[in-house]
Amino acid sequence: MAIKDQCINCKSFNGNVCLLTNVAPYYNQTSCERYTKRGIILDKGNSSSPITPQPTNNVATEPIFVKQGMFSQPFSFSGRIRRLEYFISGILAYIYALMIGFFVGASGGGEGTMYLFLIPAYWFIWAQGAKRCHDRGNSGWYQLIPFYGLWMLFGDGDEFENEYGPDPKGRNINR
Numbered sequence: 001m002a003i004k005d006q007c008i009n010c011k012s013f014n015g016n017v018c019l020l021t022n023v024a025p026y027y028n029q030t031s032c033e034r035y036t037k038r039g040i041i042l043d044k045g046n047s048s049s050p051i052t053p054q055p056t057n058n059v060a061t062e063p064i065f066v067k068q069g070m071f072s073q074p075f076s077f078s079g080r081i082r083r084l085e086y087f088i089s090g091i092l093a094y095i096y097a098l099m100i101g102f103f104v105g106a107s108g109g110g111e112g113t114m115y116l117f118l119i120p121a122y123w124f125i126w127a128q129g130a131k132r133c134h135d136r137g138n139s140g141w142y143q144l145i146p147f148y149g150l151w152m153l154f155g156d157g158d159e160f161e162n163e164y165g166p167d168p169k170g171r172n173i174n175r
Helices: 083-107 111-135 140-144 148-154
Strands: 034-037 040-043
Touching: 083 111, 083 148, 111 140, 111 148, 140 148
Parallel strands: none
Antiparallel strands: 034 040
16 A cells, blocks of 8 residues: 555645645645545545454563574684683694694795784684683783783683673573
């Protein structure tokens, strides 16, 4: 159904003059229960529409937190990760660095080539470290503090949701 013009005051009018006020009506491109347009009365009552509106269920529900899978968005600096994922990330980055060193050394490439191939590993380990800092409730810059890496590796994260996201252990699901 197309939207028709209407009188803002919702009064009857004939042509361009309102029957009650004898002035031209104002239009705002919406619809109302009764209005006239060019002398034709449009009735919006009993329409025989084949589509029947369904009642909605307006029950308020609490937000549902979905546990993230391990290594979902590994290069992103947002979110939180568990100690196990941080530990496995370090091992994977170390294995990748060893493989790059071996292949670049075997192919006769220089140090510049090796550092170029290590950029994704550096990005990966910095992103995972920032997410581990977030799990502890701190900024990602905390990983620059000497020996804080041990605290990230062995210290438990914040229970429940913090400003960086939901608990990766899922402890806030049944709060």
